[in-house]
Amino acid sequence: MIFRQLFDSVSCTYSYLLAGEHGGEALIIDPVLDKVERYLQLLRELDVRLVKAIDTHTHADHLTGLGALRDRTHCITVMGERSAADVVSMRVSEGDRIDISGVRLDVLYTPGHTDDSYSFTMADRVFTGDTLLIRGTGRTDFQNGDARAEYESIFGKLLKLPDSTLVYPAHDYKGDTVSAIGEERAHNPRLQVKSVEEYIALMDSLHLPNPKMMDVAVPANRHIGLHQEEIARRGWSFAPQEAFDIVGTPSTALVDLREAHEREIQGVIPGSLHMPYGELEENIRAGGLLHELAVATGKQILFYCAYGERSAMAVEAAQAAGLAAARHIEGGLDAWKKAGGPIAH
Incomplete structure (x- = not known):
């Protein structure tokens, strides 16, 4: 399998390109609009054809590359069924799968950071969007975020994956690139709570400033459909x-x-x-x-x-x-x- 982790330094976003083999089909998770030309160059260099572009949720800190990649490659755009995006080609729900030749992702609904947050699992890894970060968790104070729902998503779903499962988030602000479920359970400070009420109190105490691009990114990322x-x-x-x-x-x-x-x-x-x-x-x-x-x-x-x-x-x-x-x-x-x-x- 071909796997590439790509980074946008402006928004600290990770995007992931996966393909079964050279000359085959590829998909990308959480693409950033400003990096579309880089993705297209990499697709050519790896000799793979982009067939699906996926967003884990409606992003508030950058413009998604879904629409631009669709227009340039005619790929299928994919989001969760709870997404407020006007049009995407395919909407998935928990228990569904996303297939390309040589790669299969299984869908988990993991709300909390937003109400349209989804994670995608493979045999040895999980793409957690902003729900579970490396030594952190996604904020829950906008876009219908809900600390109780995030607790249930993390403790009731993600932490039930095998400890060896690699964790690939949509963001990191410290330079970390990958973690593992067991590692996060043991060392993530936000996961050391004893109850859902303690987690809610922790998240309510953060008082973080809004993302700089939120007022632009959220409306734009909800209007990505082909006209x-x-x-x-x-x-x-x-x-x-x-x-x-x-x-x-x-x-x-x-x-x-x-x-x-x-x-x-x-x-x-x-x-x-x-x-x-x-x-x-x-x-x-x-x-x-x-x-x-x-x-x-x-x-x-x-x-x-x-x-x-x-x-x-x-x-x-x-x-x-x-x-x-x-x-x-x-x-x-x-x-x-x-x-x-x-x-x-």
């Missing part, structure tokens, strides 16, 4: 109500771009073909399944995904590949459900 209005202006989208009239007709091939586990949890629009977004490029090129389907039958290709972001990118790619009849359902399955469209499980 599907531009796709609509080009005539490449259908509102869900408009799609009701064409889904199921002989002239339309409905294509679900989500991953298999999303389909299992969220359901599907009846009659849709499953072609995951990660396989789009090979499917729309000459000789690919979708390309041949459109050419041979004259069918309109109608994409959909969870929230419309992947399908909007798919339409752009399909149009560039010469599939002039490609369209997508604006807002994805989420909008389809809200409009009362049928769902099969």
Whole structure:
């Protein structure tokens, strides 16, 4: 496995790039907007393709690189289901997994620093965001932070991981790069409390100043979605109500771009073909399944995904590949459900 820990000295943020192998797929955790060019350079140097970009929570001290990486690489953006971000490609909840070739992350919901904080575990390590830091814990005094919830996240979930589990946080202000669960249990001063009430009192006594960029970063990081209005202006989208009239007709091939586990949890629009977004490029090129389907039958290709972001990118790619009849359902399955469209499980 390829693993790189990257540091932004301005916000003291750690970002993590993981890939199964050279020439394969990669993901990045907690990217910083100002470092996007560096990430892209590193991706080229390692000969890996970014397919997923993840934020552990809505950051208050820097601008996220999720949107810029999506625009530059067409990767899938990922956040927890509790996130207030306007649009991300995929929302995950506790018990879900995030897969790329050669790498699997399991999702833990670990609120407390914010109400949308998630951690991601592998066999030997955990990416804790700002919930558990090295010799510290995330502050709980803004963005619906809750010291009681953080105590439960740390003591009820993270500290139940094996002692040897490596701890990789989203921030460090002292120069430490990695710790371990057993090490933090023994030496983290904020974890030496005897009760949740003692932890709450400790956190309430901190009186920390707000992050310098908080008033800018939080609103910006909640508005990172791909602007599907531009796709609509080009005539490449259908509102869900408009799609009701064409889904199921002989002239339309409905294509679900989500991953298999999303389909299992969220359901599907009846009659849709499953072609995951990660396989789009090979499917729309000459000789690919979708390309041949459109050419041979004259069918309109109608994409959909969870929230419309992947399908909007798919339409752009399909149009560039010469599939002039490609369209997508604006807002994805989420909008389809809200409009009362049928769902099969």
